[in-house]
Amino acid sequence: ADSYGLQGDPFNPNNPLFFSTPQLEKLLRLCNYLARFSRKLVMVTGEVGAGKTALLEHFVNQQEDQELVCFFTAVDADTPKQVLYEIAGQIGIDEDIEDQTLEQLTKTICDFSLQRLEQGKCCIVVIDDAHQLQQPVLEQLYRLTFDAAGQRSAVSILLGGQPLLVERVESVTPPELVSKILFHQSINALNYDEMVQY
Numbered sequence: 769a770d771s772y773g774l775q776g777d778p779f780n781p782n783n784p785l786f787f788s789t790p791q792l793e794k795l796l797r798l799c800n801y802l803a804r805f806s807r808k809l810v811m812v813t814g815e816v817g818a819g820k821t822a823l824l825e826h827f828v829n830q831q832e833d834q835e836l837v838c839f840f841t842a843v844d845a846d847t848p849k850q851v852l853y854e855i856a857g858q859i860g861i862d863e864d865i866e867d868q869t870l871e872q873l874t875k876t877i878c879d880f881s882l883q884r885l886e887q888g889k890c891c892i893v894v895i896d897d898a899h900q901l902q903q904p905v906l907e908q909l910y911r912l913t914f915d916a917a918g919q920r921s922a923v924s925i926l927l928g929g930q931p932l933l934v935e936r937v938e939s940v941t942p943p944e945l946v947s948k949i950l951f952h953q954s955i956n957a958l959n960y961d962e963m964v965q966y
Contacts, residue, residue: 800827836884859877
């Protein structure tokens with residue numbers, strides 16, 4: 769790494785370097801906008817090795833101090849309550865929530881996020897490998913993001929995963945709302961020219 773002026777191992781899967789391409793720069797700008805101002809649940813998909821994790825980590829690192837950003841992978845939380853506990857802990861909810869029901873936890877997170885939004889802080893939840901999330905977890909994430917009428921809460925969710933993710937999220941979304949509240953972008957692995965530049 770020293771010989772080439774690198775700051776890390778470009779092939780280390782636990783600490784991927786982010787290589788910017790025009791497609792990824794455009795997607796990053798779009799994700800930043802959607803996370804703050806849209807009424808959509810955002811999904812970024814791609815095959816293994818396409819760079820989803822590096823993109824999500826770069827997105828999280830770009831966020832300024834005024835944002836409340838929660839970032840974890842699907843394997844860190846495999847039940848609805850674990851996901852809500854993870855979110856609550858990372859965004860800074862310090863009240864006792866151990867005995868709360870799923871509905872109470874959801875309300876606590878939404879209320880906290882709404883209070884922070886009024887102070888200029890946006891709550892963004894980013895989950896990698898989201899295609900591995902179980903159906904009840906996806907349903908809970910949907911309830912955290914939208915009410916029964918499809919109205920947006922103060923929590924923005926960005927999911928990254930393999931292409932199967934889209935079908936799984938659509939299955940927990942009312943059919944009439946799929947096109948209105950879901951946004952999906954697929955990314956591809958680097959092409960030959962991009963690989964040479966990398």
